[in-house]
Amino acid sequence: MQQISGYLYQQIITVVKNSDLALHRENQLFYAKPLQIYKGVDNRFKFVIKNNDQKPVSLLQSTVLFNLIDSTTKELVFSRNLDLVYTRDGVATCLIEGSLLDNINAGLYNYSIVATNGEGEQEIVYSDDNYQAQGQARIQDSVYPQFTPSYSANNFTYSNNSDTNYVNVAYSSSFLTANYVRGSAVYQTVQYNSNAFTGNIQLQASMDAKSVVDSNSFTTISYANCANVSGSNYFNFQGKYRAVRFKVSQISGQMNYIYYRP
Structure with missing residues (x-):
């Protein structure tokens, strides 16, 4: 009998909230892995928000917004408020429902994250240490069955x-x-x-x-x-x-x- 192994694990994306404009060359995040989003199923992701010295950033009294952006037209596809899980450790999660993806074409997209502190001040959350404000996301449609209208x-x-x-x-x-x-x-x-x-x-x-x-x-x-x-x-x-x-x-x-x- 053939034995097939499957792996159940969470996508964890590390991003950088850099309030310090001075460049630090230690412990830099040189590579931001792309976010993989699959049509036909709910997708949940964990974002770990750190500073540019790779230390967790406190998210107390903060809100964090995730935006998916069309890479061609630069238009907003949808936004999601992240759920703050461990506010002192900079951990937040995002749920993208499968139904939300039904009318979105597969392909390459960008995402951005904006953090708003308790005083209402917005800060960019970078996808790497090179001040790249947009990360890469790919929507896949060939893995799970898609909804077919009646x-x-x-x-x-x-x-x-x-x-x-x-x-x-x-x-x-x-x-x-x-x-x-x-x-x-x-x-x-x-x-x-x-x-x-x-x-x-x-x-x-x-x-x-x-x-x-x-x-x-x-x-x-x-x-x-x-x-x-x-x-x-x-x-x-x-x-x-x-x-x-x-x-x-x-x-x-x-x-x-x-x-x-x-």
Whole structure:
């Protein structure tokens, strides 16, 4: 059996709060390692704030702000107040929630840190002893699964004629399913939201392999009958399909939207 080792440890970044303008050449921080941020998961970092002689700086009655900055446009991406853990030892932590990174592109960024003392005076926290005020951060998106939005259908246009037996019927556009749905019979969910809706919702699926799925290839796989239903409801189904769509038959009320998520 193959044995795989994993390591759980915290990223610790040392930065320099230099209130003394005189240069000290002892114990200098020559290399500031980049901050690695991963999409799809919460990221927590520890910052150790020292002076330019590598001694911890007291953060009593201070606030410390972390800024992530786009390296190309120089625009602020987001800010976070650091949590002060050991104020006498200059230790602070930062939590970046995975959801905060959903709409941020992977790539190279910069970060800066500003400390404000109890008197409201701001001080730059340098990323090294060479007065470099910006550190480097890299957002990675190839490690953890990313959030995939649900397929949605709304603004239903109903037909009522001999083809529909004079019942209000609307079809959504078709959605191509993800590759893993086509390869195995995974459970899938349909969520719908309505106001006093009476009628039914049919989930129709197709295995048609054409680049443009033939509308006549869809068959009903699952459905929900509704009688004066309001609010959000859902049903599940299972199967291997290449494309899906919704058929809504309306007697009364309103269907607001339908979500499909594999």
